[in-house]
Amino acid sequence: MRNESQCVCLIEDDELMGEALCERFEMEGLSHTWHKRGHEALADLRRQNYGVVVSDMRLPDMSGEDVFVQLRQCKTELPPFLFMTGFGAIDQAVRLLKLGAADYIAKPLEIDDLIRRIRELSEPVPAAESASATLGIAPSMRRIEHMLQRLAASDGSVLITGESGVGKEHVARRLHELAQGAGPKPFVAVNCAAIPETLLEAEMFGFEKGAFTGAAKERRGYFEQADGGILFLDEVGDMPLATQAKLLRAIQEHTVTRLGSETPIRVSVQLICATHEDLLQLCEAGRFREDLYYRINVISLRVPPLRERREDILWLAKRFAEQQSAKKGGALFTFTPAAERALLSYPWPGNIRQLKHCIERACILTDRAQLTPEALLGDLPTAVPNASGSGNSLIAYLDTCEKLYIEELLAAHAWRVGKAAEALGISRKTLWEKMRKHSIADRTKGSSS
Template identity: 55%
Template sequence: MKDPLGVPIRLETLARKRYDAVVSDIQLPDVNGEALFVEAHAAGDGLPPWIFITGYGAIDGAVRMLKLGAEDYLTKPLDIRALLDKLRAVCTRGRPAAAGEPTLGVSSAMRAIEAMLPKIANSAGTVLITGESGVGKEEVARALHRARDAEGTRPFVAVNCGALTETLLEAELFGHVKGSFTGAARDRKGVFEQAHGGTLFLDEIGDMSPAMQVKLLRAIQERQIVRVGGDMPIPVDIRLVCATHHDLKKMVEAGEFREDLYYRIHVIHLHIPPLRERKEDILWLTDRLLARCATESGGVVRRLHRNAEKPMLDYPWPGNIRQLKHVLERACILSTQPVLTPELLFGELPVPLDDEVAESLSDHLHACERRYIESALRANRWRMAETAAALGISRKNLWEKMKKLGIAGEEG
């Protein structure tokens, strides 16, 4: 193996030198590309992103390498523009974590996020995590908390701002005193107080009403809160992590989100790409989720049939990791065999497009998302609250998605 100048490269130097990427054919003149990757992986941690080039007949080998942590593969005849786009993307994301077992993903995007966490763990800056619904924003927030609290002695408290009405959200965030409203039979701490000394994770902050945005901004600025119905300021010491699937900058421009709050929470920004843009994580996540299913059910650890791996990689996963988890859980419940077939996994999902089908990616993603949401609605008998909870979004977001995708309010 040689570098662009023709200088031979020893495998053990790959992790030490500043190569931004490796492009390798599966079939090399003097060595097997799969064996080369496995040997390089064993020679040192922190390999640069590795892209395979393969003929159609050798796709199974490329899929196996994705499962072991390769970045991506491209098929022959090689599209140079696609290769350049991929190289440009991986080279601007930075190198993966230098050592240790990955906990967020094996893609260079997730390794870069994981490598960032120790650097920002002990800073006072508020962290904003963005990404589509279901990409794993809370998992990243928890990983950041673990980087700050290795001994596990500090609290991590999470709340979905979009799942509560304004009145309930205020009491959830700041707590309430006895008698402050109907049903307030005793004093209660809010999540700000519960998270004192640890991390408070506010998910879907973009769904917060303007009035609640003002109250949150005041709490962040003053580092103290007042319980609903009370008048005594209570100091709080928290690490605030916020998350949203919205484009907050556009919301600021549209007057839907306060600019001063935006800059307060946008001190450190972490963006999680959708699963379709980091497909090298799909099989890695699948293995972890199947192991978790087995642990929770007390059953055997199931695995994918080899014919299921490519469809899993080709499917766009509009619901991201949350949808992947639901599909695998359903398959584990229904399967009587240790191997999960494509038919079992994709029985209720749209079949991935062939390359020849002239449909835009956007149209296909909308079709997949519509099927996914309709399936969830049927499973929950078209009850909005239950469906939104199953999808991990707010009822408002569910209504917005149904309107955008042309889904009627009830089956009919």
């Protein structure tokens, strides 16, 4: 019986190269399968699990990139992809790294380096207690935990991407927790979407007394507060262009200048940014500076949505229920088997944030220790589409779920857009855009939102 975590899928059309690599794999005790065509490999990868995929970029029937992209469309958990590339295809390999590939090695190959990298990538992600107690039990989250442990000794900028509500700030705080080995460090979290544009610059860089009307005394900005630690900028895509320019200067020069002052103040911060938007698309649209994007995207982490890591749904639900039990001081809240099935079958368009609100509401309103489907999902929209037999694509199905979730939150906040946006963890502007996208009419009838 093969050990899947140590099995290599080799995709290489060159006979001499393929034979040489397979011979070395046998010498190293690495079980392997060799495919010479992309479609053949893709069919195998859809059926079987592998520890690592080693693929040439150029194949006779399709590119290595096509294999990777098409496999991503049908499987939520992919093995690490290691691409072998010629000098002229390095730009393509870098693009694949941004899409989630593990690494690339340039030809001509140093086979010792290739073997070392395969062994590093095929090591099972440690199911450590710290991983189980922090981010999640799904393999994707344990891989993020493993990456954070490696990043803890670094001070490079990190960009965390993912849908609203997936726990991007939690990942940032976990990195801060792991970096405490050398002593306590500050962690300053800033939601760029929640601060009015007119105040963001003053809050970010600080101001002197009398710098503007209402500045009765001097104030340190977020950069100064985070000096020696981590500055976490959530929803950085909502930052105005003028502030982006000053942020870029602060990153490059390691100094900030308060409003009303001409004296630069030296600061040392590790910058962690997060966004639910595609920053490259914002760059193309002229809404985000490309030079800033490459400054903050030294290390990129994608936090998958809850629907892609269903193993975490019950694990998280039980943690949230335990927290509510501790608050109420009564019996431990548990779930009926039917409730567990209901939690697993719901698509959770609002991700962890929605799941947490759902559990908290059920625990507050119920008078029983055992939670039922009705207690958990009774207030959620009943019109969530049935995915089976609907004929809809996954995107259309999730769009419908998102629309219903937004309508639910708007109704819960009396259609006050600002309050609903805060609950969603997005800016008011983003919520308005989503309302327009889903044709959700404003029902405030002229009241303030």
